[in-house]
Amino acid sequence: MEERKYLTTWRKYIPVIRLHLKRSLTEDQSFKLNITDFESAGDRGKSGYTFNIAMENGKVTNNISGSAVARDLYEALKTDEAIKAMLQEKNIKISVGKSFILSIKTTHVSAFK
Numbered sequence: 001m002e003e004r005k006y007l008t009t010w011r012k013y014i015p016v017i018r019l020h021l022k023r024s025l026t027e028d029q030s031f032k033l034n035i036t037d038f039e040s041a042g043d044r045g046k047s048g049y050t051f052n053i054a055m056e057n058g059k060v061t062n063n064i065s066g067s068a069v070a071r072d073l074y075e076a077l078k079t080d081e082a083i084k085a086m087l088q089e090k091n092i093k094i095s096v097g098k099s100f101i102l103s104i105k106t107t108h109v110s111a112f113k
Contacts (some may be wrong), residue, residue, distance in 0.1 A: 005042040006072035012037065014080050017102075021086050024106040033100045038069065052095040056109060058087035069096070 013033070020029040038049050051070035054062040058078065064070040073094070077083050093105045 004072050006069050007075055009037045009041045010073045010076035014076055018083055020104050024104040028105045030101050030103040033102050035100050050097055055092045
């Protein structure tokens, strides 16, 4: 497991992510990330920085082990108390595409399992 080289970068974004997470309860959210922040943390080369994180009740439900960028984002999210509270009782998908736009989609966890 490599060192958490994107963690510091994600921590800078936590206040913005917190705001967009709150807003994502009423509509899908997206905002542009600064690619230079990530390139200075570590070069992903051709593999890029794209990823998807699917969470249910604050737990990741898909495999993010292959993406240091995604793992470090999840690490930053779960250490923020306000965000941890927002993740409860919800399904949240966070993704970053090739154009470096971070998207957040939130749905409430269904009571019917």
